[in-house]
Amino acid sequence: MRLENMLPRQLKHAIDENWPLLVPAGCIENHGPHMALGNDTILVREVLDRVAERIPCVIAPAFWYGVTGYAVSGPDEGTMDMDTDVFGHYAKEVLRAFLEMGFQKILVVIHHQGTGGPEGLALQRAAGQLMFEKAVAERGRGWWGEHPPETHGNAFSTLRVLDLIRPESGVGGDHAGFYETAFLLYLRPELVNMNALGEEPLPWFCTRDGDRSEDATVEEGKRMVEAIIGALVIELSK
Ligand SMILES: [Zn+2]
Numbered sequence: 001m002r003l004e005n006m007l008p009r010q011l012k013h014a015i016d017e018n019w020p021l022l023v024p025a026g027c028i029e030n031h032g033p034h035m036a037l038g039n040d041t042i043l044v045r046e047v048l049d050r051v052a053e054r055i056p057c058v059i060a061p062a063f064w065y066g067v068t069g070y071a072v073s074g075p076d077e078g079t080m081d082m083d084t085d086v087f088g089h090y091a092k093e094v095l096r097a098f099l100e101m102g103f104q105k106i107l108v109v110i111h112h113q114g115t116g117g118p119e120g121l122a123l124q125r126a127a128g129q130l131m132f133e134k135a136v137a138e139r140g141r142g143w144w145g146e147h148p149p150e151t152h153g154n155a156f157s158t159l160r161v162l163d164l165i166r167p168e169s170g171v172g173g174d175h176a177g178f179y180e181t182a183f184l185l186y187l188r189p190e191l192v193n194m195n196a197l198g199e200e201p202l203p204w205f206c207t208r209d210g211d212r213s214e215d216a217t218v219e220e221g222k223r224m225v226e227a228i229i230g231a232l233v234i235e236l237s238k
Pocket residue numbers: 031039040112174175176180
């Protein structure tokens with residue numbers, strides 16, 4: 001269920017039942033001539049909508065405006081880039097508000113540049129800071145306690161940042177090449193125009209040996225996306 005569509009009573013039920021909150025993170029970025037600019041955010045949102053059909057959870061509105069470093073294009077080709085620190089401060093405020101709503105398990109899910117990219121690191125920093133601040137506020141200095149964390153709860157388990165593609169899924173990744181094109185072809189076919197790949201010149205990331213956008217198919221996308229969903233469901237069920 002998407003948070004923005006919920007009634008207050010539905011939110012209260014989700015909190016009482018300890019449903020996890022899943023927060024998609026992404027960006028607006030050029031993905032070649034054939035794919036939608038919002039691909040990285042759209043992939044996360046579409047996958048999480050399907051996860052929500054299998055386990056009870058709430059899907060938050062996405063972090064749409066992210067950090068790209070203009071890695072693949074300038075703004076004239078559709079990429080937007082936010083200052084990393086500004087993004088991190090804003091993300092921290094959003095995550096703080098989710099904690100104040102009462103969610104006990106919040107997972108930010110990112111595909112764009114992974115958890116180790118600047119946006120993923122900014123989100124991890126925000127999450128870590130919030131967990132420290134929460135622990136001190138609730139339990140005071142020395143909050144780590146006199147007993148092991150498993151006896152009073154791991155302070156960091158409330159708020160985590162996860163890669164959309166779990167290693168256990170066995171699925172690879174790229175930028176607008178075979179993998180991402182196949183994912184989007186399966187999830188949102190109307191947002192891919194394979195005919196545009198006939199236009200020249202194509203960017204390098206669409207034409208690499210063994211990883212060409214034009215080789216992507218709906219069938220391959222379905223197989224890989226199902227593996228991604230399966231691995232996420234197992235991770236979120238822990
Ligand atoms: Zn991408």
